[in-house]
Amino acid sequence: MNRKRLWALLIKESLQIIRDPSAILIAVILPLILLFLMGYAVSLDARNIPLGIINKSNTKEAHDLVSSFVGSSFFKTHIAYSKKELMQSLQDNELKGVLEVPESFGKHNNYSIQILIDATEPNTGGLTQNYASKIIQTWAIEEGIMPSRGITIVPRYWFNPPLSSRYFLIPGSISVVMTLIGILLTALVIAREWERGTMEALMATPTSMIEILLGKLIPYFILGLGSMLLCFVVAYFWYEIPFNGNFGILLLLSAFYLFPSLSIGLLISTIAKNQFVAAQVSIIAGFLPAFLLSGFLFEINNMPIVLQYFTYIIPARYFVESLQTIFLVGNIPSIFIKDMVCMFVVGLFFFTLVVKKTKKGLE
Template sequence: MKPDSTAHDSGGMRLKGLLRKEFLQILRDPSSLAIAFVMPVILLLLFGYGVSLDAKHVSIGFVANHPGPQSESLLGAFRHSQYFSPQRLPDIQAAKHALDQRRINAIIHLQSDFAAKMLSGDTAPVQLIVSGVDANQARIIQGYVGATLQNWIKQQLELGGHASALPVEADTRVWFNSEVRSRDYLVPGLVVVIMTLIGALLTALVMAREWERGTLEALMVTPITLREILLGKLLPYFVLGMGGMALSLAMALWLFQVPLRGSIVVLVLASALFLLVALGMGLMISILARNQFLAALVAIIATFLPAFMLSGFIFDIGSMPFWLQWLTHLVAARYFVAILQTLFLAGNVWSVILPNAFALAVMATFFLGVSRLMLHKRLE
């Protein structure tokens, strides 16, 4: 009993000393603190305020060959919409020139007989010309113009006493993101990218730096065990990563007013699980690379870019080719994005949370286990 107790106590002292060393190194290293706390603030401010997938105040040109009460009424409908900023243009040539110069994004063109056909009850065509440079924005503009026209037609029928002329009326209801703000969708996904960088990049850089300086080799010749080395390296950066997550969560809730409809306890547990995956990936990269530049390059290519491009953070996975959709199952960020967006926008939907959490647990076990097998207490 006494020898085991002595060994246990000495192991605890070694681990405590190693943890103290790592925390002191973090405090003395401005780059680690900048990646953990400054970078999340910058990214959240850039994406929260500078990046928007919403099409609002879209500049459109409005051309009426023969202006009249009907064309003015339609122009007023676009002016009162939050989605458009219409500009009256004298003719279609001037409108096409403005579209070529990208001063406007679309053209609403009313023919000379628009009012006459409308008053006679005939079909009065409205020509819509949209710039297709940004295909996604073009589709959004088409949908918004169609909705604005439908509402205007309904108002005209009601004013003329023909409200029953529209036999079907669509009653639209948006679930989970009722304000249809892209910020509520982007900010939770950005938390995934931030935690990927903190977990994988910091761990890869720090371990590679230890290899370069020879300090890790010095640890290898001490009585410290591999388990103590791994815990001493991972625990400080786990704390740092959770601190970055807490800062990102606070900004999301109080600065950007993103709703959190799920449990904050589930969010913290899922974040801890994903951070273990990121730490395991960073540790494995550092063991293979043993060079800071190479470790940073591999970490960005293997963790950051997939988290940004293939996680569903910005680009819809269902719209990707089939082979690329299959490839996304190897990206840990995909599962964490699904959990975060569900917790923030929908709530505790366990049919989404549990399978994705299980996938993260499997990946964390795999990366940490492989890292443990790859790290040998011998010099090569």
């Protein structure tokens, strides 16, 4: 490998990136758009859940309990005097739950209530039950209804005290964004050379194929790290996601992750030789697996066993785990080392395929 030739290729590719608006668009504008969409549009939390309330009791306890629900930010309450009316609204999907306070509530130490929940959306149904139970428990403690002796359960939530889904969605979304950037950027590189006819000119030079590949890989590797820094700034300063790890380790993890991502992109562009086809394949082979099978949104252990084995060749699986760990937990070397080794092995596999597939010829 000739250092001067490689340096010339690096300068050439860097100048091409600067002159190409699409590369800056993908590396700078696209991450911001995706992070803001995932930060605000994708949420596993629930607010303003429509809840119907019918209060048949005239006791002070019943009025206080209803007031607790009305004043909660979790529910948007609808007070009614007819259970039939609320049940009809529940069937029409206008309400997610109905709280019924019976006439005997608050009398003779009777505090039985009924909550009917629409479980067609299991996540929302579970949140409705949890939020309602928490409000009732808080109200009971304030009223002194809970027993003062005996076993007292004091929950403590580690790593995510406010129980905000954004705390793990944003780090996971950074992985998805970096996947799309790394694969999409490099998927267009060699395909663009073939379309413009400049690949023949590169092959006519004394440079070897490995020098050509490295000359295209390294500039986009640096550009990918810049995109990672941008994502970190948005996550930490805009969304105020806690960061409990070491920033140097974060860059190291990102570097290990960019290796397989960029290699997959190079492999796609080498096979496709067309920018449109390369872009489509990068979405299907890169973005969708990272979004659906990395553990970003869906628990891997809940997937069919065949898909669980398939996730081992998806680099985003390891990067999502590392990002969520370094943001919310801190530095856990055992996790980071395992994930970096796996990402390197996957990257080496795809880069080897690129080298074998890419030959210095026009066939």
